[in-house]
Amino acid sequence: MASVTYDHVWKKFGDFVALNDLNIHIEDKEFLVLVGPSGCGKTTALRCLAGLEEVTDGQVKIGDRVVNDVPPKDRDIAMVFQSYALYPHMTVFDNMAFGLKLRKVPKQEIQRRVEEAAAILGIEHLLKRKPRELSGGQRQRVAVGRAIVREPKVFLFDEPLSNLDAKLRVQTRAEISKLHQRLQTTFIYVTHDQVEAMTMATRIAVMNKGILQQLDTPQNLYDKPANLFVAGFIGSPSMNFFPAHLRKDGNDLFVDTGDFAVKIPEDRVKTYAPFAGREVIFGIRPEDIHNPQFAPPGIHAASVECKVDVTELMGNEIFLYMVSGKHNFVARVDPRTRFHIGDKVQLVFNMDNFHLFDPASDRENPVAIR
Amino acid sequence: MFFNNLLSGKEIRFRDASGNEITRKGNNLGGAFLNSIAVAVPSTIIPILIAAFAAYGFAWLNFPGRKLLFTLVVALLVVPLQIALVPILRDYTQLNLNGTYLAMWLAHTGFGLPLAVYLLFNYIGSLPRDILESAFIDGASHFTIFTRLILPLSIPALASFAIFQFLWVWNDYLVALVFLGDQNRVVTSALAAMVGEKGQDWHLLTSGAFVSMILPLTVFFALQRYFVRGLMAGSVKG
Numbered sequence: 007m008a009s010v011t012y013d014h015v016w017k018k019f020g021d022f023v024a025l026n027d028l029n030i031h032i033e034d035k036e037f038l039v040l041v042g043p044s045g046c047g048k049t050t051a052l053r054c055l056a057g058l059e060e061v062t063d064g065q066v067k068i069g070d071r072v073v074n075d076v077p078p079k080d081r082d083i084a085m086v087f088q089s090y091a092l093y094p095h096m097t098v099f100d101n102m103a104f105g106l107k108l109r110k111v112p113k114q115e116i117q118r119r120v121e122e123a124a125a126i127l128g129i130e131h132l133l134k135r136k137p138r139e140l141s142g143g144q145r146q147r148v149a150v151g152r153a154i155v156r157e158p159k160v161f162l163f164d165e166p167l168s169n170l171d172a173k174l175r176v177q178t179r180a181e182i183s184k185l186h187q188r189l190q191t192t193f194i195y196v197t198h199d200q201v202e203a204m205t206m207a208t209r210i211a212v213m214n215k216g217i218l219q220q221l222d223t224p225q226n227l228y229d230k231p232a233n234l235f236v237a238g239f240i241g242s243p244s245m246n247f248f249p250a251h252l253r254k255d256g257n258d259l260f261v262d263t264g265d266f267a268v269k270i271p272e273d274r275v276k277t278y279a280p281f282a283g284r285e286v287i288f289g290i291r292p293e294d295i296h297n298p299q300f301a302p303p304g305i306h307a308a309s310v311e312c313k314v315d316v317t318e319l320m321g322n323e324i325f326l327y328m329v330s331g332k333h334n335f336v337a338r339v340d341p342r343t344r345f346h347i348g349d350k351v352q353l354v355f356n357m358d359n360f361h362l363f364d365p366a367s368d369r370e371n372p373v374a375i376r
Numbered sequence: 377m378f379f380n381n382l383l384s385g386k387e388i389r390f391r392d393a394s395g396n397e398i399t400r401k402g403n404n405l406g407g408a409f410l411n412s413i414a415v416a417v418p419s420t421i422i423p424i425l426i427a428a429f430a431a432y433g434f435a436w437l438n439f440p441g442r443k444l445l446f447t448l449v450v451a452l453l454v455v456p457l458q459i460a461l462v463p464i465l466r467d468y469t470q471l472n473l474n475g476t477y478l479a480m481w482l483a484h485t486g487f488g489l490p491l492a493v494y495l496l497f498n499y500i501g502s503l504p505r506d507i508l509e510s511a512f513i514d515g516a517s518h519f520t521i522f523t524r525l526i527l528p529l530s531i532p533a534l535a536s537f538a539i540f541q542f543l544w545v546w547n548d549y550l551v552a553l554v555f556l557g558d559q560n561r562v563v564t565s566a567l568a569a570m571v572g573e574k575g576q577d578w579h580l581l582t583s584g585a586f587v588s589m590i591l592p593l594t595v596f597f598a599l600q601r602y603f604v605r606g607l608m609a610g611s612v613k614g
Binding site for chain 1: 514515
């Protein structure tokens with residue numbers, strides 16, 4: 007059990023900067039998920055911690071110990087690989103015992119730990135089999151078991167669920183969460199799947215292009231994205247963005263996209279008043295756009311006229327792809343909604359949950375206005 | 377008794393069609409077989425071991441000049457061994473190695489290594505990186521990884537190269553002729569000697585050559601079961 011710290015960590019591959027001044031402090035017993043699109047540096051960050059890559063600059067600490075020059079085997083970590091990386095010529099038992107044998111753990115102790123881990127994962131009956139005789143889900147468990155028997159200070163997971171089918175993934179996700187509660191150890195988990203991140207993490211680090219975008223709890227990440235990238239990355243379907251103009255009208259503020267204008271509720275006017283008259287990017291999540299018939303009561307609703315382009319029935323909800331003038335957006339509405347393609351309809355935006363971003367702050371990745 | 381003496385090179389007697397008793401000396405093919413085995417087995421194992429180590433190094437270790445060294449080794453593939461015969465023979469004469477098994481082992485090791493390194497490099501280099509990294513985290517050293525993971529996983533490649541090398545050494549005549557000559561005659565030299573000065577005994581050569589196939593065939597069938605498909609199955613995604 008230990009905390010983990012990335013202290014101004016840089017990693018360069020030639021000219022390519024994989025990690026750009028990464029600073030993360032991970033508390034003991036925390037379940038931190040590193041999430042981002044492929045190539046964002048999340049796996050590199052994990053490999054630097056595992057000791058499989060050397061950092062170019064900065065310090066990686068496990069507990070209070072700087073581990074930059076410590077070989078992987080002495081870092082007291084265990085890693086579960088995306089490909090599982092089982093040893094194909096060894097039985098499940100030998101796979102799990104390999105690390106312990108190398109550390110000269112007494113035989114009975116090895117036996118005990120392997121059996122204990124196998125019991126936790128429900129793979130006791132597989133111990134004598136070879137990896138090729140196992141299904142994908144079972145292999146994945148063996149890979150996790152191999153990590154558990156080591157009783158490491160930190161568990162590292164590199165997209166361990168991405169080779170499983172959808173149903174098994176959901177099930178295993180819950181099991182890994184349970185495992186975290188049971189083992190009470192620091193977990194660091196890399197994934198590109200924001201659903202995995204949201205469901206398992208105590209905190210999420212969103213990365214893009216080697217830069218940490220935001221490090222926060224899942225709820226805060228969803229409610230208060232720090233910038234346009236995080237806003238677009240978290241949530242599915244992703245947030246709708248409209249380039250807009252912030253117009254002041256008496257005491258009221260309006261977000262004017264050119265095709266429609268929505269009024270900002272009074273309690274938030276103060277926050278945005280300094281930006282009056284400037285260009286902004288208006289963001290609203292599909293789940294905050296409602297069919298007026300089924301809109302929840304008590305919200306600050308703003309009506310917008312638009313045309314239905316495509317409808318997708320998901321069973322428990324409907325995704326509406328809408329067009330309003332030159333703007334396209336997605337709405338996630340009540341399944342009782344009966345709209346047809348080409349219909350001109352009114353939808354309401356829930357103005358309690360919208361986001362404004364300041365394009366002047368950063369051209370590529372505007373920062374949220376708070 | 378008859379066959380024993382025939383194969384071991386002792387005298388044999390038999391009656392021909394007209395009833396004359398004929399005495400002949402056997403060709404000692406049995407001895408030649410043993411000599412061939414004594415040459416071929418170490419000449420197969422030594423280069424494989426060296427090449428496996430080298431291939432692991434070239435594939436998975438980072439050291440300066442790795443690419444250049446590997447290119448050099450592969451480039452040696454195009455050098456015909458004939459050009460090395462005379463210089464090596466001179467060195468052997470100085471070292472008093474001519475006619476010994478050691479001379480043959482060294483020569484075949486040298487001639488076989490480039491191909492062995494190249495073949496094994498291709499195989500070992502294609503083993504999944506994750507497995508090695510996982511072993512590193514588990515606490516394995518390079519040597520442990522080599523002996524506990526790389527060697528067992530490379531058995532198909534090792535077996536196929538073993539067959540190549542064994543066949544090549546077994547069938548080799550030139551290298552044996554130059555470095556062994558008439559001492560410790562191997563099968564190929566013994567067969568060549570059977571034809572006789574005037575080429576009168578071709579029937580002996582052909583039947584002897586047929587018999588000499590026994591061992592390569594045995595080796596092939598013994599090793600072919602290691603060409604199991606999917607030895608890597610189950611280790612990584614799939």
